[in-house]
Amino acid sequence: MRGLGRWAEVRATLALAWPLALTNLSQHAMAATHAVILGWYSTEALAAGTLGANLYWLMMAPGLGTAFAAAPVMAQARGRGQRRGGAARGWVREMRRGARSALVATLLLLAPSLALLWQGEWLLRLLGQEPALAAGAGTYLRAMMWGLIPFSGFIVLRGFLAAMDRPGPALWVTGAAVAINAPLAWLLVFGAFGLEGFGVVGAGLASALADLLMLLALLVLIARDRRLRRFRLLGRFWRVDLPRLRETFRIGLPISGQMLLEIGVFSATAIAMGLFGAVAVxxxxxxxxVSALSFMVPMGIGQAATARVGVLAGRGDATGAGQAGWVAIGLGAGFMLAMALLLVLGARPIAWAFLDVADTEAAAVAALAAWLLTIAGLFQLADGVQVVASGALRGLKDTQVPMLLAALGYWGIGMPVGVALAVWGGVGPAGLWLGLAAGVLLVAGMLLLRWRRLAEVPQELPSAAGA
Structure with missing residues (x-):
């Protein structure tokens, strides 16, 4: 079996990518909703929730990497099934084992994360945060942490649906969660109908309940679908497949490492911004x-690339896999080029959309934010390329080299350059973002070269992950 023609591949990638991108945007919308509601409740609640959420995502990264590893494992298994004509039951069993191993690996990695989140207040005080703020964040985390395992399970199931070219159910479930989450968070934070609100704890409870409902709803939709329920993804869940578990760790741990590197560099930048005062923060x-919002679309294209490349590589169609990767990279680059123009040309109006004109410091914040948005616009193209190239490489189960490249780009170049420009070069807060831009540009270039190297040797492409 051979891959599709170029324009047919564009259509296939877009058909898979747009629901995944909208799912990402919906998840981002839920986080933004909580921030808005906590901001209406009190400045202290917003600060505590923001601080807690940053620690939450950092603790989630180890388990999330193995959850994301399910997508390439199952995509390649489906491709092997297509190569054999689709009649053999072996590939169905492989996909089930891939999902089960990803869930087991994620549970193992999340156990220490949950223990640390339970001690969130202590951790934050250890990091020098104000006691009152750390206490609020700690109570928020003790409520929110119970959604960690359901959310990771949702990611595994979303990877399964992407491998099956069925991203729709995940989109429907996330869209419904967005609609339910806002009134639920409002009710639990402020209280209503004679019930007392829980403040910042209520936002954490709303997040955990939304994650649980998304997992349960997706399980129900899969169980009701005749084509999907035959996989029995949770069948004999207690049985541990050691070879598949080792493969999941081999693929997933570098993804976790890459996520930690990316989250870490932005967290470090936020901390460094504190040196320049409240306006800079x-x-x-x-x-x-704004840049995170635009990033959700190429991230969805990258997830589509993982599925498309994985299926074609598993099918033995190396040329088709290479074409799928290049098509996805082109789509991600095209979208982010448009976003770059938008950010550069509309930086100031976009900045003012977040500010109250009556605030005495609004003009200073808007001026600096507009400059930072302009810098963000300049590296939008590179950011789109790097996330889609990472997704394409994951389709080949190639995750270790991208992690090392991210370490070099973000921490070997980006952060040192940013600090040097901001502190010693006299550039100030913008210097930190210029450093981020340099890091992203380097990572994008290196990942693109990595993909080009693998895609130009089509006879070796399906097994290139071991290179």
Missing amino acids: AAHAIALQ
Whole structure:
């Protein structure tokens, strides 16, 4: 079996990518909703929730990597099934084992994360945070942490659906969760109908309940689908497949490492921004929110690339896998080029959309945020390329080299350059973002070269992950 023609591949990738991108945007919308509701409750609640959420995502990264590893494992298993004509039951069993191993590996890695989140207040105080703020964040985390395992399970199931070219159910479930989450969070934070609100704890409870409902709803939709329920993904869940578990760790741990490196560099930048005062922190928050929003689309394209490349590589169609990767990279680059123009040309109006004109410091924040958004616009193209190239490489189960490249780009170049420009070069807060831009550009270039190297030797492409 051979891959599709170029334009047919574009259509196939877009058909898979747009529901995944909208799912990512919906998840981002839920986090933004909580921030808005906590901001209405009190400044202290917003600060505690933001601090807790940053620690939450950092603790989630180890388990999330193995959850993401399910997608390439199952995509290649489906491709092997297509190569054999689809009649053999072996590939169905392989996909079930891939999902089960990803869930087991994720549970093992999340156990220490849950223990640390339970001690979130102690951790934050150890990091020098104000006692009152750390206490609020700690109570928030003790409520929110119970959604960690359901959310990771949702990611595994979403990877299964992407491998099956069925991203729709995950989109429907996330969209419903967005609609339910806002009134639920409002009710639990502020209280209503004679019930007393829980403040910041209520936002954590709403998040955990939303994650649990998303997992249960997706399980129900899969169970009701005749084509999907035959996989019995949770069948004999207690049986441990050691070879598949080792493969999941081999693929997933580098993904976790890469996520930690990326989250870490932005967290470190936020901390460094604190050296320049509240205006710098506020401007950084605006630029980060906008750039994170635009990032959700190429992230979805990258997830589609993982599935498309994985299926074609498993099928033995190396040429088709290479074409699928290049098509996805082109789509991600095209979208982010448009976003770059938008951010560069509309930086100031975008910045003011986040600010109250009556605030005495709004003009200073808007001016700095506009400059940071302009810098963000300049590296949008590179950011789109790097996330899609990472997704394409994951389709080949190639995760170790991308992790090392991320370490070099973000921490070997990006952070040192940013600190040097900001502190010693006299550039100030913008210097930190210029460092981020340098790191992203380097990572994108190296990942693109990595993909080019693998895609130009089509006879070796399906097994290139071991290179």
